Amino acid sequence: MNSNDTDPLAFSFSEPERAAIHKVIRSRRDVRRFLPNPMPDEVLRRILEMAHLAPSVGFMQPWNFIVITDAELRRQVKAMFEQVNAREAARIEDPARQELYTRLTLEGILEAPLNLAITCDPRRDAPFVLGRAPMPETDLFSTCLAIQNLWLAARAEGVGVGWVSILDRPATERLLQLPPGVRLVAYLCVGYPIEFRSRPMLEEVGWKDRQPLGDLVFQDRWGVRSGLFS
Protein backbone atom coordinates (compact mmCIF):
# COMPACT_ATOMS: atom_id res chain seq x y z
CA MET A 1 0.00 0.00 0.00
CA ASN A 2 1.32 3.46 -0.81
CA SER A 3 1.53 6.33 1.61
CA ASN A 4 -1.44 8.37 0.46
CA ASP A 5 -4.36 6.40 1.87
CA THR A 6 -6.98 8.96 0.89
CA ASP A 7 -6.34 8.38 -2.81
CA PRO A 8 -8.08 5.17 -3.85
CA LEU A 9 -5.48 4.56 -6.54
CA ALA A 10 -2.81 4.56 -3.81
CA PHE A 11 -4.05 1.08 -2.91
CA SER A 12 -2.80 -0.14 -6.27
CA PHE A 13 0.14 -2.45 -6.69
CA SER A 14 3.19 -1.18 -8.59
CA GLU A 15 3.29 -1.72 -12.34
CA PRO A 16 5.87 -4.57 -12.15
CA GLU A 17 3.91 -6.23 -9.35
CA ARG A 18 0.70 -6.07 -11.37
CA ALA A 19 2.58 -7.45 -14.38
CA ALA A 20 3.76 -10.44 -12.31
CA ILE A 21 0.17 -11.13 -11.25
CA HIS A 22 -1.05 -10.95 -14.84
CA LYS A 23 1.84 -13.18 -15.93
CA VAL A 24 0.97 -15.92 -13.46
CA ILE A 25 -2.69 -15.84 -14.46
CA ARG A 26 -1.79 -15.94 -18.17
CA SER A 27 0.79 -18.70 -17.90
CA ARG A 28 -1.08 -21.07 -15.56
CA ARG A 29 -1.91 -24.34 -17.32
CA ASP A 30 -3.71 -27.60 -16.64
CA VAL A 31 -0.66 -29.88 -16.59
CA ARG A 32 -0.83 -33.60 -17.29
CA ARG A 33 2.79 -34.56 -18.00
CA PHE A 34 5.31 -34.39 -15.19
CA LEU A 35 9.00 -34.85 -14.53
CA PRO A 36 9.85 -37.36 -11.80
CA ASN A 37 11.69 -34.69 -9.75
CA PRO A 38 10.40 -34.52 -6.18
CA MET A 39 8.96 -31.30 -4.79
CA PRO A 40 10.72 -29.79 -1.76
CA ASP A 41 8.50 -29.65 1.31
CA GLU A 42 8.90 -25.88 1.64
CA VAL A 43 7.49 -25.41 -1.86
CA LEU A 44 4.45 -27.51 -1.01
CA ARG A 45 4.04 -25.62 2.26
CA ARG A 46 4.10 -22.24 0.51
CA ILE A 47 1.51 -23.43 -2.02
CA LEU A 48 -0.82 -24.73 0.70
CA GLU A 49 -0.38 -21.52 2.70
CA MET A 50 -1.56 -19.52 -0.30
CA ALA A 51 -4.57 -21.83 -0.75
CA HIS A 52 -5.48 -21.34 2.90
CA LEU A 53 -5.62 -17.55 2.42
CA ALA A 54 -8.60 -17.83 0.06
CA PRO A 55 -11.88 -16.17 0.97
CA SER A 56 -14.62 -18.40 2.37
CA VAL A 57 -18.26 -17.95 3.23
CA GLY A 58 -18.51 -16.89 6.89
CA PHE A 59 -14.72 -17.38 7.09
CA MET A 60 -15.50 -21.08 7.53
CA GLN A 61 -12.36 -22.33 5.72
CA PRO A 62 -14.17 -25.56 4.82
CA TRP A 63 -11.19 -27.12 3.03
CA ASN A 64 -8.82 -29.97 3.84
CA PHE A 65 -5.80 -31.01 1.82
CA ILE A 66 -4.83 -34.68 1.53
CA VAL A 67 -1.30 -35.09 0.20
CA ILE A 68 -1.19 -38.44 -1.59
CA THR A 69 2.12 -40.15 -2.21
CA ASP A 70 1.17 -43.78 -1.44
CA ALA A 71 1.79 -45.77 -4.63
CA GLU A 72 -0.90 -48.38 -4.10
CA LEU A 73 -3.57 -45.73 -3.44
CA ARG A 74 -2.58 -43.97 -6.65
CA ARG A 75 -2.70 -47.19 -8.66
CA GLN A 76 -6.27 -47.65 -7.46
CA VAL A 77 -7.18 -44.09 -8.44
CA LYS A 78 -5.55 -44.59 -11.82
CA ALA A 79 -7.50 -47.83 -12.41
CA MET A 80 -10.70 -45.93 -11.66
CA PHE A 81 -9.70 -43.20 -14.08
CA GLU A 82 -9.16 -45.77 -16.84
CA GLN A 83 -12.61 -47.25 -16.31
CA VAL A 84 -14.45 -43.94 -16.21
CA ASN A 85 -12.42 -42.57 -19.11
CA ALA A 86 -13.32 -45.53 -21.34
CA ARG A 87 -16.98 -44.91 -20.53
CA GLU A 88 -16.55 -41.23 -21.40
CA ALA A 89 -14.85 -41.97 -24.73
CA ALA A 90 -17.70 -44.32 -25.66
CA ARG A 91 -20.20 -41.45 -25.22
CA ILE A 92 -18.67 -39.35 -28.02
CA GLU A 93 -20.72 -39.76 -31.20
CA ASP A 94 -18.51 -38.10 -33.77
CA PRO A 95 -15.75 -40.61 -34.75
CA ALA A 96 -13.09 -37.93 -35.39
CA ARG A 97 -13.76 -36.30 -32.01
CA GLN A 98 -13.72 -39.70 -30.36
CA GLU A 99 -10.39 -40.54 -31.96
CA LEU A 100 -8.95 -37.20 -30.87
CA TYR A 101 -10.25 -37.75 -27.32
CA THR A 102 -8.54 -41.12 -26.98
CA ARG A 103 -5.22 -39.57 -27.98
CA LEU A 104 -5.31 -36.91 -25.24
CA THR A 105 -3.32 -37.24 -22.02
CA LEU A 106 -5.85 -36.33 -19.35
CA GLU A 107 -4.04 -37.12 -16.10
CA GLY A 108 -0.63 -37.66 -14.52
CA ILE A 109 -1.72 -39.63 -11.45
CA LEU A 110 1.27 -41.98 -11.33
CA GLU A 111 3.88 -39.74 -12.99
CA ALA A 112 3.44 -36.67 -10.77
CA PRO A 113 5.48 -36.74 -7.55
CA LEU A 114 2.30 -36.23 -5.61
CA ASN A 115 -1.46 -36.06 -5.85
CA LEU A 116 -3.57 -33.71 -3.79
CA ALA A 117 -7.19 -34.26 -2.85
CA ILE A 118 -9.04 -31.14 -1.78
CA THR A 119 -12.22 -31.65 0.16
CA CYS A 120 -15.06 -29.56 1.57
CA ASP A 121 -16.36 -30.18 5.08
CA PRO A 122 -19.85 -28.64 5.28
CA ARG A 123 -20.15 -29.67 8.93
CA ARG A 124 -17.58 -27.09 10.00
CA ASP A 125 -19.17 -24.30 12.14
CA ALA A 126 -22.61 -25.82 11.47
CA PRO A 127 -25.43 -25.09 11.99
CA PHE A 128 -24.86 -21.33 11.54
CA VAL A 129 -22.31 -20.40 8.91
CA LEU A 130 -22.58 -16.68 8.21
CA GLY A 131 -24.02 -16.20 4.72
CA ARG A 132 -24.24 -19.86 3.73
CA ALA A 133 -27.91 -20.74 4.21
CA PRO A 134 -29.22 -18.53 1.38
CA MET A 135 -26.75 -20.16 -1.06
CA PRO A 136 -25.79 -23.51 0.43
CA GLU A 137 -23.16 -24.39 -2.18
CA THR A 138 -20.99 -21.46 -1.11
CA ASP A 139 -18.95 -23.86 1.02
CA LEU A 140 -18.04 -25.81 -2.12
CA PHE A 141 -17.48 -22.54 -3.96
CA SER A 142 -15.11 -21.35 -1.22
CA THR A 143 -13.11 -24.53 -1.61
CA CYS A 144 -12.77 -23.77 -5.33
CA LEU A 145 -11.43 -20.29 -4.56
CA ALA A 146 -8.72 -21.95 -2.47
CA ILE A 147 -7.94 -24.28 -5.37
CA GLN A 148 -7.37 -21.36 -7.73
CA ASN A 149 -5.05 -19.69 -5.18
CA LEU A 150 -3.16 -22.97 -4.98
CA TRP A 151 -2.99 -23.30 -8.76
CA LEU A 152 -1.54 -19.81 -9.20
CA ALA A 153 0.86 -20.13 -6.26
CA ALA A 154 2.09 -23.42 -7.73
CA ARG A 155 2.66 -21.79 -11.13
CA ALA A 156 4.72 -19.09 -9.42
CA GLU A 157 6.96 -21.87 -8.07
CA GLY A 158 7.27 -23.49 -11.51
CA VAL A 159 4.99 -26.27 -10.30
CA GLY A 160 2.26 -27.66 -12.53
CA VAL A 161 -1.22 -28.67 -11.41
CA GLY A 162 -3.68 -30.87 -13.29
CA TRP A 163 -7.29 -31.35 -12.18
CA VAL A 164 -8.61 -34.87 -12.78
CA SER A 165 -12.40 -34.84 -12.88
CA ILE A 166 -12.67 -38.16 -14.73
CA LEU A 167 -13.08 -40.21 -11.56
CA ASP A 168 -15.67 -42.16 -9.64
CA ARG A 169 -16.24 -39.65 -6.86
CA PRO A 170 -17.91 -41.91 -4.25
CA ALA A 171 -15.26 -44.61 -4.81
CA THR A 172 -12.44 -42.05 -4.47
CA GLU A 173 -14.04 -40.70 -1.29
CA ARG A 174 -14.10 -44.23 0.17
CA LEU A 175 -10.48 -44.79 -0.82
CA LEU A 176 -9.47 -41.60 1.01
CA GLN A 177 -11.70 -42.57 3.95
CA LEU A 178 -13.59 -39.28 3.97
CA PRO A 179 -16.15 -39.14 6.80
CA PRO A 180 -19.84 -39.03 5.84
CA GLY A 181 -20.75 -35.52 4.69
CA VAL A 182 -17.25 -34.49 3.64
CA ARG A 183 -16.92 -34.39 -0.12
CA LEU A 184 -14.14 -34.50 -2.63
CA VAL A 185 -14.02 -31.27 -4.63
CA ALA A 186 -10.81 -31.72 -6.61
CA TYR A 187 -8.28 -34.44 -7.28
CA LEU A 188 -5.06 -32.81 -8.46
CA CYS A 189 -1.78 -34.06 -9.88
CA VAL A 190 1.07 -31.82 -8.72
CA GLY A 191 4.73 -31.59 -9.73
CA TYR A 192 7.29 -30.08 -12.07
CA PRO A 193 5.92 -30.28 -15.59
CA ILE A 194 7.56 -31.40 -18.80
CA GLU A 195 6.47 -28.02 -20.12
CA PHE A 196 4.02 -25.17 -19.62
CA ARG A 197 2.28 -24.94 -22.98
CA SER A 198 1.81 -21.49 -24.46
CA ARG A 199 -1.91 -22.19 -24.89
CA PRO A 200 -4.34 -24.57 -23.16
CA MET A 201 -3.90 -28.10 -24.54
CA LEU A 202 -7.54 -28.40 -25.64
CA GLU A 203 -7.14 -25.20 -27.64
CA GLU A 204 -3.81 -26.33 -29.15
CA VAL A 205 -5.15 -29.68 -30.36
CA GLY A 206 -8.27 -28.08 -31.86
CA TRP A 207 -10.77 -29.50 -29.39
CA LYS A 208 -12.22 -26.10 -28.52
CA ASP A 209 -11.39 -22.41 -29.03
CA ARG A 210 -11.25 -19.67 -26.46
CA GLN A 211 -14.46 -17.67 -26.60
CA PRO A 212 -14.30 -13.93 -27.35
CA LEU A 213 -14.72 -12.28 -23.96
CA GLY A 214 -16.95 -9.55 -25.41
CA ASP A 215 -19.61 -12.18 -26.16
CA LEU A 216 -19.74 -13.12 -22.48
CA VAL A 217 -20.17 -9.70 -20.89
CA PHE A 218 -23.64 -8.24 -20.47
CA GLN A 219 -25.01 -4.98 -19.08
CA ASP A 220 -27.62 -5.07 -16.29
CA ARG A 221 -29.49 -8.06 -17.74
CA TRP A 222 -28.76 -11.31 -19.54
CA GLY A 223 -28.40 -10.85 -23.31
CA VAL A 224 -27.82 -7.09 -23.31
CA ARG A 225 -24.32 -6.73 -24.72
CA SER A 226 -21.99 -4.47 -22.77
CA GLY A 227 -20.21 -1.66 -24.59
CA LEU A 228 -16.99 -2.50 -22.70
CA PHE A 229 -15.52 -4.64 -25.47
CA SER A 230 -16.96 -3.00 -28.59
Next chain:
Amino acid sequence: MNSNDTDPLAFSFSEPERAAIHKVIRSRRDVRRFLPNPMPDEVLRRILEMAHLAPSVGFMQPWNFIVITDAELRRQVKAMFEQVNAREAARIEDPARQELYTRLTLEGILEAPLNLAITCDPRRDAPFVLGRAPMPETDLFSTCLAIQNLWLAARAEGVGVGWVSILDRPATERLLQLPPGVRLVAYLCVGYPIEFRSRPMLEEVGWKDRQPLGDLVFQDRWGVRSGLFS
Protein backbone atom coordinates in the same frame (compact mmCIF):
# COMPACT_ATOMS: atom_id res chain seq x y z
CA MET B 1 10.17 -18.69 -18.50
CA ASN B 2 13.93 -18.77 -18.20
CA SER B 3 16.30 -19.93 -20.89
CA ASN B 4 17.19 -23.36 -19.51
CA ASP B 5 14.06 -25.35 -20.30
CA THR B 6 15.50 -28.69 -19.19
CA ASP B 7 15.77 -27.57 -15.56
CA PRO B 8 12.31 -27.72 -13.98
CA LEU B 9 13.21 -24.90 -11.63
CA ALA B 10 13.87 -22.73 -14.66
CA PHE B 11 10.10 -22.50 -15.06
CA SER B 12 9.98 -20.58 -11.79
CA PHE B 13 9.10 -16.93 -11.57
CA SER B 14 11.71 -14.52 -10.24
CA GLU B 15 11.79 -13.86 -6.51
CA PRO B 16 10.20 -10.36 -6.80
CA GLU B 17 7.53 -11.74 -9.13
CA ARG B 18 6.69 -14.53 -6.69
CA ALA B 19 6.61 -11.97 -3.86
CA ALA B 20 4.06 -9.89 -5.79
CA ILE B 21 1.88 -12.96 -6.26
CA HIS B 22 2.05 -13.80 -2.56
CA LYS B 23 1.34 -10.18 -1.69
CA VAL B 24 -1.84 -10.07 -3.76
CA ILE B 25 -3.07 -13.35 -2.26
CA ARG B 26 -2.28 -12.14 1.26
CA SER B 27 -3.82 -8.69 0.89
CA ARG B 28 -7.04 -9.65 -0.92
CA ARG B 29 -10.09 -8.91 1.21
CA ASP B 30 -13.84 -9.30 1.10
CA VAL B 31 -14.73 -5.61 0.83
CA ARG B 32 -18.08 -4.16 1.89
CA ARG B 33 -17.42 -0.43 2.17
CA PHE B 34 -16.69 1.54 -0.96
CA LEU B 35 -15.74 5.02 -2.10
CA PRO B 36 -18.07 6.54 -4.67
CA ASN B 37 -15.22 6.95 -7.21
CA PRO B 38 -16.08 5.38 -10.56
CA MET B 39 -13.91 2.64 -12.02
CA PRO B 40 -12.27 3.35 -15.39
CA ASP B 41 -13.46 1.01 -18.13
CA GLU B 42 -9.93 -0.20 -18.84
CA VAL B 43 -9.55 -1.34 -15.24
CA LEU B 44 -12.78 -3.35 -15.45
CA ARG B 45 -11.69 -4.78 -18.80
CA ARG B 46 -8.35 -5.95 -17.38
CA ILE B 47 -10.08 -7.58 -14.42
CA LEU B 48 -12.56 -9.42 -16.65
CA GLU B 49 -9.76 -10.52 -18.98
CA MET B 50 -7.98 -12.13 -16.03
CA ALA B 51 -11.20 -13.88 -14.96
CA HIS B 52 -11.63 -15.23 -18.49
CA LEU B 53 -8.17 -16.86 -18.33
CA ALA B 54 -9.26 -19.25 -15.58
CA PRO B 55 -9.17 -23.00 -16.16
CA SER B 56 -12.46 -24.69 -16.94
CA VAL B 57 -13.62 -28.27 -17.32
CA GLY B 58 -13.26 -29.27 -20.98
CA PHE B 59 -12.24 -25.65 -21.67
CA MET B 60 -15.98 -24.89 -21.66
CA GLN B 61 -15.62 -21.36 -20.20
CA PRO B 62 -19.14 -21.59 -18.77
CA TRP B 63 -19.12 -18.10 -17.26
CA ASN B 64 -20.90 -14.86 -18.14
CA PHE B 65 -20.38 -11.50 -16.48
CA ILE B 66 -23.29 -9.10 -15.99
CA VAL B 67 -22.10 -5.60 -15.14
CA ILE B 68 -24.84 -3.97 -13.08
CA THR B 69 -25.02 -0.21 -12.78
CA ASP B 70 -28.78 0.32 -13.07
CA ALA B 71 -29.89 1.99 -9.81
CA GLU B 72 -33.40 0.57 -9.73
CA LEU B 73 -32.15 -2.99 -10.24
CA ARG B 74 -29.69 -2.54 -7.39
CA ARG B 75 -32.38 -1.14 -5.10
CA GLN B 76 -34.37 -4.30 -5.72
CA VAL B 77 -31.35 -6.49 -4.97
CA LYS B 78 -30.68 -4.49 -1.81
CA ALA B 79 -34.31 -4.90 -0.66
CA MET B 80 -33.95 -8.65 -1.13
CA PHE B 81 -30.73 -8.62 0.84
CA GLU B 82 -32.48 -6.81 3.74
CA GLN B 83 -35.24 -9.41 3.85
CA VAL B 84 -32.98 -12.44 3.70
CA ASN B 85 -30.53 -10.89 6.14
CA ALA B 86 -33.24 -10.28 8.74
CA ARG B 87 -34.24 -13.94 8.40
CA GLU B 88 -30.62 -14.99 8.86
CA ALA B 89 -30.14 -12.83 11.96
CA ALA B 90 -33.26 -14.37 13.50
CA ARG B 91 -31.69 -17.85 13.15
CA ILE B 92 -28.81 -17.05 15.51
CA GLU B 93 -29.56 -18.45 18.96
CA ASP B 94 -26.80 -16.89 21.03
CA PRO B 95 -27.84 -13.29 21.85
CA ALA B 96 -24.27 -11.90 21.85
CA ARG B 97 -23.52 -13.47 18.45
CA GLN B 98 -26.84 -12.20 17.12
CA GLU B 99 -26.08 -8.70 18.32
CA LEU B 100 -22.62 -8.85 16.73
CA TYR B 101 -24.14 -10.14 13.48
CA THR B 102 -26.58 -7.24 13.21
CA ARG B 103 -23.72 -4.76 13.58
CA LEU B 104 -21.73 -6.19 10.66
CA THR B 105 -21.69 -4.55 7.24
CA LEU B 106 -22.25 -7.46 4.87
CA GLU B 107 -22.71 -5.77 1.49
CA GLY B 108 -22.08 -2.60 -0.49
CA ILE B 109 -24.74 -3.08 -3.17
CA LEU B 110 -25.71 0.59 -3.48
CA GLU B 111 -22.42 2.21 -2.43
CA ALA B 112 -20.11 0.35 -4.85
CA PRO B 113 -19.82 1.95 -8.30
CA LEU B 114 -20.90 -1.33 -9.81
CA ASN B 115 -22.18 -4.80 -9.06
CA LEU B 116 -21.16 -7.85 -11.02
CA ALA B 117 -23.23 -11.00 -11.38
CA ILE B 118 -21.25 -14.06 -12.47
CA THR B 119 -23.25 -16.92 -13.90
CA CYS B 120 -22.66 -20.47 -15.06
CA ASP B 121 -24.23 -21.74 -18.29
CA PRO B 122 -24.23 -25.55 -18.12
CA ARG B 123 -25.80 -25.75 -21.59
CA ARG B 124 -22.60 -24.56 -23.25
CA ASP B 125 -21.00 -27.32 -25.39
CA ALA B 126 -23.63 -29.77 -24.12
CA PRO B 127 -24.14 -32.70 -24.28
CA PHE B 128 -20.43 -33.66 -24.28
CA VAL B 129 -18.22 -31.48 -22.13
CA LEU B 130 -14.85 -33.18 -21.74
CA GLY B 131 -14.49 -34.37 -18.14
CA ARG B 132 -17.76 -32.99 -16.79
CA ALA B 133 -20.07 -36.01 -16.67
CA PRO B 134 -18.18 -37.83 -13.89
CA MET B 135 -18.34 -34.70 -11.70
CA PRO B 136 -21.23 -32.59 -13.00
CA GLU B 137 -20.62 -29.61 -10.71
CA THR B 138 -17.25 -28.94 -12.33
CA ASP B 139 -18.93 -26.30 -14.49
CA LEU B 140 -19.91 -24.38 -11.36
CA PHE B 141 -16.46 -25.03 -9.91
CA SER B 142 -14.82 -23.63 -13.05
CA THR B 143 -16.87 -20.47 -12.66
CA CYS B 144 -15.52 -20.13 -9.11
CA LEU B 145 -11.95 -20.39 -10.38
CA ALA B 146 -12.70 -17.45 -12.67
CA ILE B 147 -14.09 -15.52 -9.71
CA GLN B 148 -10.88 -15.97 -7.73
CA ASN B 149 -8.82 -14.78 -10.71
CA LEU B 150 -11.08 -11.74 -10.88
CA TRP B 151 -10.79 -11.11 -7.15
CA LEU B 152 -6.97 -11.18 -7.24
CA ALA B 153 -6.73 -9.13 -10.44
CA ALA B 154 -9.03 -6.54 -8.86
CA ARG B 155 -6.85 -6.37 -5.75
CA ALA B 156 -3.83 -5.76 -7.98
CA GLU B 157 -5.67 -2.71 -9.35
CA GLY B 158 -6.52 -1.46 -5.87
CA VAL B 159 -10.12 -2.51 -6.48
CA GLY B 160 -12.16 -4.22 -3.78
CA VAL B 161 -14.59 -7.07 -4.31
CA GLY B 162 -17.29 -8.25 -1.89
CA TRP B 163 -19.29 -11.44 -2.44
CA VAL B 164 -22.93 -11.14 -1.34
CA SER B 165 -24.37 -14.60 -0.70
CA ILE B 166 -27.23 -13.32 1.46
CA LEU B 167 -29.70 -13.13 -1.42
CA ASP B 168 -32.77 -14.87 -2.76
CA ARG B 169 -31.10 -16.66 -5.66
CA PRO B 170 -34.18 -17.52 -7.79
CA ALA B 171 -35.50 -13.97 -7.36
CA THR B 172 -32.14 -12.46 -8.33
CA GLU B 173 -31.97 -14.75 -11.37
CA ARG B 174 -35.41 -13.53 -12.46
CA LEU B 175 -34.36 -9.91 -11.94
CA LEU B 176 -31.32 -10.45 -14.17
CA GLN B 177 -33.50 -12.35 -16.69
CA LEU B 178 -31.26 -15.41 -16.74
CA PRO B 179 -32.55 -18.05 -19.18
CA PRO B 180 -33.74 -21.35 -17.73
CA GLY B 181 -30.76 -23.51 -16.78
CA VAL B 182 -28.30 -20.65 -16.35
CA ARG B 183 -27.56 -20.04 -12.70
CA LEU B 184 -26.19 -17.23 -10.60
CA VAL B 185 -22.93 -18.27 -8.95
CA ALA B 186 -21.80 -14.99 -7.41
CA TYR B 187 -23.19 -11.52 -6.85
CA LEU B 188 -20.27 -9.16 -6.28
CA CYS B 189 -19.92 -5.53 -5.23
CA VAL B 190 -16.93 -3.97 -6.97
CA GLY B 191 -15.14 -0.65 -6.53
CA TYR B 192 -12.43 1.30 -4.73
CA PRO B 193 -12.66 0.45 -1.03
CA ILE B 194 -12.57 2.70 2.01
CA GLU B 195 -9.74 0.45 3.15
CA PHE B 196 -8.19 -2.97 2.74
CA ARG B 197 -8.18 -4.37 6.28
CA SER B 198 -5.02 -6.04 7.48
CA ARG B 199 -7.05 -9.11 8.49
CA PRO B 200 -10.43 -10.50 7.35
CA MET B 201 -13.27 -8.54 8.96
CA LEU B 202 -14.81 -11.63 10.59
CA GLU B 203 -11.47 -12.37 12.22
CA GLU B 204 -10.98 -8.76 13.33
CA VAL B 205 -14.38 -8.49 15.02
CA GLY B 206 -13.93 -11.84 16.78
CA TRP B 207 -16.56 -13.76 14.82
CA LYS B 208 -14.16 -16.56 13.88
CA ASP B 209 -10.42 -17.24 13.92
CA ARG B 210 -8.24 -18.47 11.12
CA GLN B 211 -7.64 -22.20 11.54
CA PRO B 212 -4.09 -23.50 11.91
CA LEU B 213 -3.23 -24.85 8.47
CA GLY B 214 -1.42 -27.86 9.96
CA ASP B 215 -4.75 -29.13 11.31
CA LEU B 216 -6.18 -29.21 7.79
CA VAL B 217 -3.47 -31.14 5.97
CA PHE B 218 -3.57 -34.94 5.91
CA GLN B 219 -1.34 -37.62 4.44
CA ASP B 220 -2.84 -40.23 2.07
CA ARG B 221 -6.08 -40.58 4.04
CA TRP B 222 -8.51 -38.43 6.03
CA GLY B 223 -7.41 -37.92 9.62
CA VAL B 224 -3.75 -38.93 9.20
CA ARG B 225 -1.87 -35.77 10.07
CA SER B 226 0.83 -34.75 7.62
CA GLY B 227 4.35 -34.11 8.90
CA LEU B 228 4.58 -31.01 6.67
CA PHE B 229 3.61 -28.53 9.37
CA SER B 230 4.98 -30.22 12.49
